Amino acid sequence: MLGSDPATRPLPTTPPLTVAPTPSPRPPGRWTRGHLPGEVGVWVFIVGDMLVFGLFFGVFMIERGADLEGFREGRDSLSTAFGAVNTLLLLLGSILVVLAMRAVREGAPDRASRLILGAMATGALFIVNKGVEYGEKLSAGITPGDGGFYTLFYAFTGIHLLHLLIGMGALVLMRRLAIRTQRRERDVASMESCASYWHLVDLLWVVLFPLLYLVA
Amino acid sequence: MSILLRQSRVALVVWAGLSVATLVSWQLGTKEGGEPGAGVSAATVAVIVVTFVKVRFIGWHFMEARDAPLLLRLILDAYVVLIGGMLVAMHLLTA
Numbered sequence: 001m002l003g004s005d006p007a008t009r010p011l012p013t014t015p016p017l018t019v020a021p022t023p024s025p026r027p028p029g030r031w032t033r034g035h036l037p038g039e040v041g042v043w044v045f046i047v048g049d050m051l052v053f054g055l056f057f058g059v060f061m062i063e064r065g066a067d068l069e070g071f072r073e074g075r076d077s078l079s080t081a082f083g084a085v086n087t088l089l090l091l092l093g094s095i096l097v098v099l100a101m102r103a104v105r106e107g108a109p110d111r112a113s114r115l116i117l118g119a120m121a122t123g124a125l126f127i128v129n130k131g132v133e134y135g136e137k138l139s140a141g142i143t144p145g146d147g148g149f150y151t152l153f154y155a156f157t158g159i160h161l162l163h164l165l166i167g168m169g170a171l172v173l174m175r176r177l178a179i180r181t182q183r184r185e186r187d188v189a190s191m192e193s194c195a196s197y198w199h200l201v202d203l204l205w206v207v208l209f210p211l212l213y214l215v216a
Numbered sequence: 217m218s219i220l221l222r223q224s225r226v227a228l229v230v231w232a233g234l235s236v237a238t239l240v241s242w243q244l245g246t247k248e249g250g251e252p253g254a255g256v257s258a259a260t261v262a263v264i265v266v267t268f269v270k271v272r273f274i275g276w277h278f279m280e281a282r283d284a285p286l287l288l289r290l291i292l293d294a295y296v297v298l299i300g301g302m303l304v305a306m307h308l309l310t311a
Binding site (some may be wrong): 087 | 241
């Protein structure tokens, strides 16, 4: 009978491999289990930005150690009220965005929109406050070129102000996504990314305020 | 709105705590005295420590890291300890 003899039996045929075998989905491991609030790329940027500011903080302390007298005079010339009020404004902006994100998840776009507008108002007040402070310093003849404390003051607060402006843009995007009638699957992650970035702006200022206005 | 406030009680308590901590740091920093080089200021160390406790709360409760993967939680906690510790150490070394 054909095939009964091993020497004449036809070779087993295997179906041609046209696509790579699909790996079975692995359950998340202990390092990746949980909910990442936003996109991975945004979080890579946030952590990187925090590290860069960590470097700024270190540079500030080194420069301060080399010129304690100059940094103390610099600090004393600042109005602590400006820094403290701005800290309170950003903290208020952050809690409004926390509440807005909650409203988004509960399917309340109008409430989310109002809360995001409130957060944008705190950002706008921060900018006004910072503008008045810069104006006072510049009119008193204190410029970024003065070296020492003031160069770092203008540099760090200026870079932070740039972050805040980008954060305002993120809030505009977040609001547009929040009030969108037909939400796409990735919109919630995009809104979480915007919210996380806004909190980063708050977090960085929470360190800059004591460093520049209190510790120096 | 009342439902929202009730469900967000933890975040609101954290926000109130952070605001109070800001006012306390303001007072501590304003009252700090002594001449430069006169020695370590306990108030300054306290201000830095309070600051990084605030950073941890912002990361945990506002940025929602408490529900995030372990990797991100570890990164944020390491940041708080390392950068906060570095600033305290640099203050102690240069005061």
